[in-house]
Amino acid sequence: MKDDHVFFWKSIRKFEALDAGTSQVNWPYQTSAGIFYSTTAMDGLVIFRYGHGNIYALNTENGDLEWKVTTGAAVLGSPIIEGDSVHIGGSDGKFRALSASIGEVNWEFEGLQRVVVSKPLLSEGFVIFGAWDKNLYALDQNTGLLKWAWNNGSPNRIYSTVMYIPVTDNGIVSIVAPDRYPTALDIHSGKELWRSNEATVRESFGIS
Known part of the structure; x- marks a missing residue:
């Protein structure tokens, strides 16, 4: 829950934001695959990922896509935010720190032999x-x-x-x-x- 919204995903390829007071759907965001993993939110942004290898940041007010990062494999790790950094592990042998505001890669650690979930x-x-x-x-x-x-x-x-x-x-x-x-x-x-x-x-x- 963030910015008076409750965020949740559906395995039917849809991510939705509900009004925390009325439960009305404020906006949906359609994805190309089912979403089964946890999300995290900061002021103005909600960040999620799914098995096709993409990490998304949506505007919490209207659901507009702010940025997307494409990795080399499914992203199964849960993100965590501190300041302007999103830290998240992947299935492509990398652990990443991204800029939460613009989605740029701040750094990558490439020493992993297996996935992070x-x-x-x-x-x-x-x-x-x-x-x-x-x-x-x-x-x-x-x-x-x-x-x-x-x-x-x-x-x-x-x-x-x-x-x-x-x-x-x-x-x-x-x-x-x-x-x-x-x-x-x-x-x-x-x-x-x-x-x-x-x-x-x-x-x-x-x-x-």
């Missing part, structure tokens, strides 16, 4: 996210340079770092690792602080 964490100048290559990545938020990558050595991709959203508190990143162990890492170095085998859990949010 989760929502990244922004904290203390880092962008932190998991990918299907079994790694948890920390990039410099301003430049996209790799600061560290963590992998617990689990051979199992199904229970991957891709499936959780890391959280942080007081310089500690909390996750559930691919082997289902709650794990804490130092946000600045990626050093493993502790791992608990007291209870194993499926893909999950971290706990801060």
Whole structure:
């Protein structure tokens, strides 16, 4: 919900904005494929993506297309906005930071071996996210340079770092690792602080 609108998508190739007070459809936006992924909004813009490889920014008042970025593959990662930057992972081996206002690419990190489908964490100048290559990545938020990558050595991709959203508190990143162990890492170095085998859990949010 943003700017008195409730935004939602339909698998019938339509993205709509409803009036938050009356539930009336203020505007629809037609897409070329069904939309199944989360959106994010900032003042005046709502940003979404879908499986055909495009990232869209629409005007929240009238649904006009403000910009579109085309990638090399399906965009499955959820976007997150801070300031004028949209951070989002793709399926083409890249993680991107885009200008929220005009859609220009601020930087790209090209070191991914598998897709990103989760929502990244922004904290203390880092962008932190998991990918299907079994790694948890920390990039410099301003430049996209790799600061560290963590992998617990689990051979199992199904229970991957891709499936959780890391959280942080007081310089500690909390996750559930691919082997289902709650794990804490130092946000600045990626050093493993502790791992608990007291209870194993499926893909999950971290706990801060």
